[in-house]
Each structure stands twice: as C-alpha cells, then as structure tokens.
Amino acid sequence: MTTALAPVRSEADILPAYRGTPVADLLRFQNLGTAPAGVPGKYAHPAILIATCLEQGAALRVPEGFAISLHTAAASLKRDPFKVSWAIGVAGVSAIAVVGHDDCRLTELRNHREQFVVQMIEAAGWERPAAEQHFDHWSDLFGVDNPVEFVAAEAARLQSRYPKVLVAPLLYQSATGTLQQVIVE
Ligand SMILES: [Zn+2]
Numbered sequence: 001m002t003t004a005l006a007p008v009r010s011e012a013d014i015l016p017a018y019r020g021t022p023v024a025d026l027l028r029f030q031n032l033g034t035a036p037a038g039v040p041g042k043y044a045h046p047a048i049l050i051a052t053c054l055e056q057g058a059a060l061r062v063p064e065g066f067a068i069s070l071h072t073a074a075a076s077l078k079r080d081p082f083k084v085s086w087a088i089g090v091a092g093v094s095a096i097a098v099v100g101h102d103d104c105r106l107t108e109l110r111n112h113r114e115q116f117v118v119q120m121i122e123a124a125g126w127e128r129p130a131a132e133q134h135f136d137h138w139s140d141l142f143g144v145d146n147p148v149e150f151v152a153a154e155a156a157r158l159q160s161r162y163p164k165v166l167v168a169p170l171l172y173q174s175a176t177g178t179l180q181q182v183i184v185e
Pocket residue numbers: 053054055056073074101103104105106
C-alpha cells in the first residue's frame with residue numbers, strides 16, 4: 001500500500017469525497033477554526049464517530065454533540081465492533097474518522113518489552129512471568145508498524161464492513177495540531 005498525506009489549510013484542500021459530509025465539518029473545526037455553513041447550534045444526533053489513539057493527549061476541537069469519540073490503541077476499532085455498530089445504528093452517525101497520530105509510540109511497542117515488564121513488576125506489583133506473558137499476548141494485537149498505513153488499512157476494513165457509511169483515514173500532526181487527510185494510492 002502506498003499512502004500520501006494531504007494537508008487542509010483552506011476550504012479548497014478538503015478532498016471532494018468529503019465535501020458536504022461530517023468529515024469536512026471535522027476538518028473545518030479542527031484545521032480552519034470555522035463552523036461549517038448551515039450547521040445548527042445544536043446537533044439532533046452525533047454526526048460522526050471519531051476514533052483516536054489512547055495516547056493522544058490533545059482533544060479535537062469539535063462542538064458538543066457533534067461526535068462520538070472512542071480512544072483505542074492506535075485508533076484501531078478491531079476490538080470494538082459493537083461500539084461502531086451502536087454509533088451507527090442507535091446514535092445515528094453517518095461517518096467514521098479513524099485518526100492516527102504522527103508520534104504514535106505503539107509503532108515501537110515491540111522494542112519496549114523489557115521496559116514494560118520491569119515497570120509491571122516494579123510499578124504494578126506483578127511477577128515477571130505474568131508480565132512477560134501479558135506483553136506477549138497483547139502486544140501483537142496493539143502494535144502497529146506505521147500509523148499512516150495503519151489508519152489507511154483500518155479505514156478500508158471498516159469501509160467494506162459498513163459500505164454506506166463514509167470512513168475517512170486521518171492523521172493528527174502534533175506539531176501543528178491539525179488533521180491531515182490520508183490518501184491511498
Ligand atoms: Zn498512539
């Protein structure tokens with residue numbers, strides 16, 4: 001898979017596929033600081049499900065009621081199928097944003113095995129074999145190689161699962177606090 005990043009610095013940068021959708025609204029709120037035209041002061045129901053990495057500290061700048069937010073490892077929704085379906089089926093979202101971030105430390109998870117094990121012994125009070133087993137069991141599920149490729153693949157997986165829901169892979173750039181559009185070529 002080849003991916004590219006497309007920044008959003010003005011209205012014209014928003015990809016045509018996102019125009020007129022909650023994804024475009026999210027990009028406006030976060031990057032342009034503007035409220036989209038025609039958006040009501042209050043939302044009758046959330047417009048979008050936003051998945052972000054659990055280590056992303058900065059909250060996205062979206063108005064109350066606009067989105068349902070889930071924080072998961074590297075923004076993966078693989079272990080939350082029912083939450084996604086609930087967001088669509090009950091809360092009424094029509095779009096999903098899978099938001100990775102450029103300084104995601106889950107990319108180096110496998111390098112942190114010993115640090116993790118030592119911390120679980122010293123800070124959490126675990127025995128070494130339990131800590132090692134815990135890491136080996138879960139790290140395969142949580143580790144990602146590259147945050148951009150990961151959100152692209154995760155968005156594609158969700159898009160085929162929910163064909164009528166728009167799924168957008170995005171990357172949060174921590175230096176600028178903006179979202180970039182991930183394009184799969
Ligand atoms: Zn992360």
